[in-house]
């Protein structure tokens with residue numbers, strides 16, 4: 497049985513749903529200058545808006561103006577919580593101002609009030625792949641230590657404004673992506689630079705900023721619960737060859753656990769020295785890390801990988817996964833291998849290692865849904881995916897006595913894909929009429945999975 501106050505819901509990111517990219521004083525974020533790609537082509541950063549390019553995040557699904565309708569649909573589904581992010585560049589258009597943009601704050605005032613009126617608890621990611629572009633141009637993004645102060649000032653503004661309104665926070669979405677795609681942290685690396693060290697330095701600055709934010713959140717309101725958010729995946733050994741098994745062990749540690757280690761334990765693990773990177777970690781940084789341990793572990797889980805001694809499973813470009821195939825698993829059209837067992841593996845690993853509450857804040861199936869002649873979307877494949885994962889989640893909670901706070905399905909309404917910028921990579925229970933080129937009425941249509949998830953929530957996961 498899941499606990500009574502289990503946080504069922506969905507998860508969104510501002511840049512992938514809000515649109516209104518230049519309204520009410522919002523500055524440009526790094527996601528506003530990224531073009532659309534597809535499953536074979538990564539998205540491109542243009543650094544400035546070019547006339548002849550299509551930027552899917554500019555309008556996204558117009559949640560900025562349609563949040564009333566959308567949150568009504570979530571409330572009818574029975575959502576207990578909604579994970580959203582705040583667009584940093586709505587609050588600080590350039591990222592380094594003293595005073596926040598009141599119109600930007602006003603939007604989130606309205607959104608949170610609406611959610612509370614509908615009995616939905618907001619769960620807020622402070623930074624979800626959407627830092628102000630000016631911080632990249634002026635300071636080089638997270639490679640610059642100055643970003644810590646800008647972020648902390650931004651976080652403080654939010655904690656003060658939303659005291660008693662928002663209780664659940666996450667500091668950085670999928671903080672580990674900085675290592676795979678430094679540009680997501682605003683870090684553009686030149687050919688002659690030591691890429692690995694710069695990426696880990698940028699990551700370190702975010703670790704420090706996160707720890708400072710955790711401490712601040714607690715001092716402003718002791719009710720605040722602040723988590724990390726780590727992208728997780730398991731790597732299975734391709735063969736029983738001891739070196740393949742060792743590669744898989746390292747893959748899990750270096751790709752997932754390392755990031756939790758620093759956030760949860762408050763210090764760099766001894767094995768970090770084996771990474772051979774040169775980064776500047778001051779005595780003061782170490783103290784800050786040890787005083788800002790997170791309250792819970794938020795994580796995303798979509799698929800598992802296969803790892804061998806010759807391939808570390810990291811052949812990815814953005815969210816486009818091009819790793820080794822697992823002959824025992826099916827994969828989505830985008831190559832994400834479907835593996836509910838992997839979720840159980842990770843839940844056990846994380847809970848055994850840290851004994852901290854867990855929160856599954858992203859999970860789901862990206863699928864090119866088709867409207868049928870009856871005007872519906874019969875997405876039994878999505879129901880299948882979610883049913884299998886939720887079943888595994890429930891069984892693992894029960895068998896292992898795991899403290900699991902909640903589950904938020906990724907993209908409960910179709911949104912722009914983070915990895916490819918496509919609209920057709922849909923995760924939603926609610927369909928949005930819009931295509932990859934930006935055409936469509938933006939009309940919302942309930943899919944079959946909508947009614948299924950409604951029933952799941954109503955029975956607290958008993959009826960899957």
Ligand code: BGP
Pocket residue numbers: 509669670727796815858862906912913914915916921
């Ligand atoms: C995670 C991100 C999300 C989200 C999700 C699905 O990595 O935190 O922002 O988009 O993946 O990825 P995609 O949209 O590429 O299918």
